[in-house]
Amino acid sequence: MHRTRVLYISPLKALGVDVERNLRSPLVGVTQTARRLGTEAPEITVGVRSGDTSSAERRLLQRLPPTS
Template sequence: MEGMAGSALDGFSPATRGWFTGAFTAPTPAQEGAWRAIGAGSDVLVVAPTGSGKTLAAFLAALDKLAGEPPPAETKKRCRVLYVSPLKALAVDVERNLRSPLTGIRQEAVRLGMPEPEIQVGTRSGDTRPPSAALWPPARRTS
């Protein structure tokens, strides 16, 4: 995403660009600023009003990068983006908001003859059982 003189979308893959331009008229100012900063390798904090596309500003660059790379062969290294939400309901909203771009990017990649991205989204909350003992070791015994 470096060297973006035009739109911040220019730094994304053809599949991601194609999905975005088919779904939206243009990036919001929050998205443009975030994607330019992310493309430059900067840390980013997006502060903008509700409805300004912050979720997509935060996640689209990561989704685009994930879509362009095969998942690691080692299962324990497959979680490459982690979002920690202070509210369980917010995590559910974010997951729901990621489904559309993931579906759209997959469909656009197939349409363009590119490999279909293998990206999965999941949630885990404090009241959800861990997926496996290997990833989430049990608490230590205190005898």
């Protein structure tokens, strides 16, 4: 199975939040299309980390990264 991973580093927290929102919207369409075609929707997740991310959340992201 082929995988693609993307790491986006934003210079601004607000820009990172916008990018996250813009990634999540198309994922809804991908899931709906897969269901309509009768195929299994791919499990794609998005994660965001900033300077405000707690150490517990950082450890969780290390242990269970998005789309792992």
